[in-house]
Amino acid sequence: MIPAAFEYSRATSVKQAVAQLGAAGPEGKVIAGGQSLLPLMRLRLSQPTYLVDVNGVRELDYIHPDGQFLRVGAMSRHVTLARSEVVRAQLPLLAEMASQVGDAQVRTRGTLGGVFAHADAAGDYPTLAVMLDATVVTDRRRIPAREFFQHLFTTALESDELVCEVVFPIARGPHRYLKFRRRLYDWAIVGAAVQQLDSGWRVGLTHMGPTPVRATGVEERLSAGAAPPEACAAAADGLEPPSDVRASAAYRRHLAQVLTRRALEQAA
Amino acid sequence: MAVSQLIGARVQRREDPRLITGHGRFIEDHTLPGLTHMAVVRSPHPHARVLGIDASAATALPGVLAVFTAVDFHRILSGTMPVTPSFAPEKKYVPGRFPIADQEVCFQGEPVAVVVATDRYQAADAVDLVHVTYAPLPAVVDPEVALRPDSAKAHVDGPDNIGWDMTYDGGDIEAAFAKAEIRVTERILQQRLAPTAMETRGVMASYSPYDEQLTVWLSSQNPHFIRLFVSGAMGIPESRVRGVSPDVGGGFGSKISPYPEDYLVPAASKLLGRPVRWIETRTESIMTTIHGRGQVFTAEAAALRDGTLLGLRLTQVLDLGAYHGTFGAFQACACLMAGGVYRWEAIQARTIGVLTNKVPTDPYRGAGRPEGTHLCERMVDRVAQELGMDPVEIRRKNFAREFPFMNNFGLTYDSGNYDGTLDRALELSDYQGWRRRQEEARGQGRLVGIGVSTWVEICGLGPSQPTAAATGGIALVEAAQIRFLPSGSVAAYVGTHAHGQGHDTTFSQIIADTLGVPLDAVDLRHGDTAEGPSFGYGTYGSRSLAVGGMALLTASNQILDKARRLAAHLLEAAPDDLEFTAGAFSVKGNPQASKTIQEVAFAAYGAGLPEGMEQGLEAVSHFDPPNFVWPFGAHICVVEVDRETGAVEIQSYTAVDDCGNVINPMIVEGQLHGGIAQSVAQALFEEVVYDHESGQLVTATMLDYLVPTINEMPVPTLDRTVTPSPTNSLGVKGIGEAGTIAASAAVINAVCDALGPLGIHHVDMPASPDRIWQLMQEARR
Known part of the structure; x- marks a missing residue:
């Protein structure tokens, strides 16, 4: 819970921040709100040698x-x-x-x-x-x-x-974001977002892989006229979500389907 | 006792304005001139040989004063850390534990070296530069695996991994089972829990070589015991060691036993000749502070078809970790309390303590009693379910009703009225209404469950005979000293320690009522071995009021006796002719002839005392209770399980408890709120997870160790009944652990009740959505 040593400077413009980052070298990092970076630094999982503070930009x-x-x-x-x-x-x-x-x-x-x-x-x-x-x-x-x-x-x-x-x-149509968490303040174990556009539904999934994914399989089924339960069966298709202490991969795949369906049903 | 004005009143906690405005003083708030900072180099391996330690890079770092290893500490410390008999007196194998590893590390986080530096950052940097060469050894993580003959050994030189293996026989178990019309068996897990007190551990020590005085500040529930152990290990007379446990931000049992750092910090101070402070990080806390629970039970219950309980046979496999916790075997009391509030013909309980390559387990809020209650309440529900009986009906059929009640193992429950708390809980929770709503919900395909937990506990440790045997010598009685000062204020010293319990308020209520002084005139002190009685026994096991409160009461009464004799002398009356009301002695029938207790106190320090009376007005009392105390109650929980996700939501939680007479209802309710929260946390959220292959702790931060927040907690509906304890003249029992003992069974019984229609009869803790979903998947197949 004690971070490693680092240097620190404060920037007040984009130009200044980029210059300071350049001078800091590859181990430099930007700090803004610090809500993710500081916990990692306290655990020494992240050890930047230089922090450029952009809160003044x-x-x-x-x-x-x-x-x-x-x-x-x-x-x-x-x-x-x-x-x-x-x-x-x-x-x-x-x-x-x-x-x-x-x-x-x-x-x-x-x-x-x-x-x-x-x-x-x-x-x-x-x-x-x-x-x-x-x-x-x-x-x-x-x-x-x-x-x-x-x-x-x-x-x-x-x-x-x-x-x-x-x-x-811009998207003003029906939408919903549901994230499944054990505790209210936790990160999503899985999240499902839906947004209706003029062109049809867009569906996105959180924490179903290393990067966010667009569930195109669900979108296509919806476009083809499938009802949400049927469309959502495709939510986890082709995805390899992580298995960790919170949830198994199989459970995450199941959650993706359930949350996507519920998000579509609740979208307003 | 004087007319009671304060006892029983909702007096606001006197300690709160200071604590909640940030003016508490915890270990890290204490400093000394020339203070240095210690950090600990810990084993990353669950089991390894230490081949060498190269500290040259670390010692070269600016600000680093020293790196010490076992070699250095062997010069200062002798012996091994204490292990008490507790409830498993017949130990088979007790590996010796020196506070720092020498040649073999046996759990991840075990200390191998310490760094002392001029600030905490330098110390932390230097830890990364101490190069320890390890040769990894096979490790054993799972206690059931550790029992197998071919298992890896937690200690390479150990005979096996069996710390103890003993059986408690309570009645003729074969005869009881021979009558059985039905039998149910179950395997019940008690996952490891991390106590996660808000204030982590911390130690500051200052050794003065010239007069050989040592002062140790530490975050402890019982500084007197730590002083005893540390003075012994360092070879310093106990009288020259002062232990100070100031404000402590929670303990939950994790600050009872001595820890390596309790020895290493004072020893480092002696080695270095400067004061040293160490503050545990949160990850160190989850990794190296004791864990609670960590048990696997297999149980079989025998009953008649009409619901009469006959026999209970169980085995407790208790995961000791790499060493016996000082009071680790206390958790075997789960066996002795496995019968709960019921009449059984016989109970047979085998307890096996097993060594594994993990941090030791030791008492954690409830310590054995939550495990015993959970087991008993699950088994009774399983019998009811097999018979198609309502869980309330089977409980009523088997309740103990005559008190004192002797259980199968010879323990005597002092008083009880189990129907009383259950009746009130059924009414308050609208049990019948929920049963109707449950039917409706089931009709709609929803999974609603109602769980009942009727509990009893043994607490108020304790009578001198059994507790002296359990500790190996020192009885867990309690001592108090009261000093009535000449100007009318009262200083009271007690050997218990408050770290959230509100003793400053409740104990002062007792003293103020008894001595007839205003609450503000009483100053309650604890936690400093330099003041008060010679020994204090600490706070744990819901003992402070029933034992420490009684010591304060008896000391107060001794003060009152002397004051009465002096007042009689001053009023020229016989002591028996005086009455004491509203803080004044007056002659019966002549109220004008009176002396306030303050006037009497002042006179006690003057001239003209009665023949043979010494000056002063103070008293010391030790209270040795004749029995433990036995609080009880009934908790009812209603949950709904999400059929798709497996998520459990608590719809309603009702607790009706009986802890005898109550000094301050608000404090009792607070203890119940906290205790229920901690037990709901076990039922649904918390679990220390180790990787079974690597032995690495997986849940090493608060991100992964799921301590729930207020958002996840039900707001319990509380009520009480009052069945005074005959064990002490206050008529009180303990309440600090009650919620934790009762709640997990109520929650899990409710979850199992909800899942029953799917054919799921048992769910282990934590009942996480993932786990429940898995069970639902399996049930579908």
Whole structure:
């Protein structure tokens, strides 16, 4: 519970943060809300030699509707997303997810950009980003969400690259996010998100593999007119979820089907 | 006793304003000039030989003062850590345990070296630089595997893994089973639990070489015992060692027995000549603080078709871990209490203590009694289910009803009214209504279950004869000292230790009522061996009130006796002619002639005392109770199990308990809330998991060790009945462990009741959604 030694600097602009990260070298890390990074550092599972604190980068703290898209700055806190009138009107599923992240402390400190950069398999927003084909905008490029998440805790980011914004398509139709947890504040053992678009249903699953997945099999069956119970039988097709102390892979596969069906039934 | 104003009242906890505003002083809040910081190098292997330790890189790190290993500690410490007889006096194999491993490590987390540095960060960095060469040895993780002749041995030089193997015979078991019309068997697991007190362990020690004085601050439930052990190991007279256990953030039994660090920190202080402090991290806590439970039971019950219980035969396989916990064999009391609140013709209980390559087990809130209750209540439900009887009916048919009641093993339950608590619980929980709703739910395909747990426990440790035998010498009586100071305030010292129990409030209520002084005039002190009576016996086993409270009462009465004689002298009356009300002695029939107790106290320090009376107004009392005390109650839990996910949701929880007379109902309710929560946690959430192949602890953080939060807890509906204990003049029993003893059986009985229509008759703990889903899958096949 005692982190290893590290250096620390505070940035107030994207430009400054990227420069500091570049100087920090490959063992440098960005710290935003710190709700995932600090516990790992306290256990010495993560031992960055340098932390660049971006809490002072005000230019990344915004929520902008932009035509058919919602641009969300990386420094948006969960609590802000959960309460934002704009988010609740333009992409209510994001607000619903934000309101269920961790506990009040996590929601107050944690940021959207941090969730993307950390890329925990049980993270909630990544599922939404992948299922809706969102785009991750960094200081130097735009990366489709489905390419951004590469593996467990592994993203397409360079070591000195900063997540600046995530661009989600606007979606106001029926939606629901259900996550199965043992305790209210836990990460999802499995999560299922559904969103109806003009083109049909989008379905995403959390913690059913190292990265978030879009359950295209379910989407296709729904498009073909299948009822939710029948469509959801395909939820875990082709997936190899983890087996761990919380749940076996077989149970996760079962949960994916149940939660997807319930999310579709409850979508509003 | 004076007119009772405070006893029985909902007095708010006096300790809370300080504690809940962050002004408590725990171990890490204590510091000393020149303090150094210790961190422990621990074995990553469950079992290995230590081939060598290279500390050169660590000692070269700035700020590192020393790296000590077993070689250094052997110069300071002698002997091995204590193991008591408890409830398994006939031990077969007790591996000696020195506080730090020498040549062989036997569990993951066992200390192999310590680093002392000028700050805690440097100490932690240096731990990573101590290079220990290990040669891994075969490890045994599962206690049932450890029993097999071909098993790996937890200690390479051990004869086998059997710490003890003894059988308690309570009646003619063969005769009882010969009459059986039905028999049921079950295998019941008690998973390992991590006590997870909010404050982890911590020790600070300062050894003064010039006068050979040692002071040890530690987070302990019984500092006097730790002083006894540490002074012995270090060869320092007990009188020159001071143990201080200040505010302690929870113990739940995990801070009773001595730990390696209790010896290593004082020894490091002596080696280094500077004060040393060590604070346990949360992962160290889950890995190296004792675990509770860790038992596998196989049981067979015999009964008549009308529900009459006949016999119970059981085997307890108790996972000791790598060494015997100091009070590890206390958990064998599960055997002695396996009969619960019922009349059985015979019970035969075999207990086997088994060594494995894991951290030792030791008493954890309830310690043997939750296990015994869970076993008994599950078996009674299984019999009822086989017979198609309502669980309430079978309980009523077999309740003990005549008190004192002697159970099959000769233990005498002091008082009880099991029908009384059950009746009230049925009414309060709307049992009949829930049975109707359960039928409706079943009609809709929903899985609703109702579980009953009628429990009794042995607590209030304890009478001197059996407890002296259990500890190997020192009786677990209790001592108290009361000093009435000249200006009218009262300092009371007690050998118990409060770490959440609220003694500052409840004990002061007793003293204030008895001495007729305001509550604010009483200052309750505990936890410092430098003050108060010569020995204190600590807090565990729901003993503090029934034993320590009685010591305070008898000391208060001794004060009152002397004050009465002095008041009589001052009022020129005979002592018997005085009455004591509202804090004043007055002559019967002449209320003008009176002296307040404060006036008498002041006079006690002056001149003109009666012939033969010494100055001062203080008393010391040891209370040796004639029996244990036997609280009891009835808990009823209603759950609904999600047919698809297996998730259990508690719909309703009702507890009607009887702990005799009550000093402060609010404290009793608080203890029940906490105890029920801790037991629901066992039933549904918590489990220490080791990988069976590698012996590695899997649940090493609070992310994976699932301590539930307030969000997952039912709000229990509580009520009480009052059946005073005849064992002590306060008429009180213990309540600290009651909720933990009662609740797991109520929850699991409810889960099994819910799953019964699917053909599932038993669910082990924790009844996790994954586990229940697996059972439902198997039941479908």
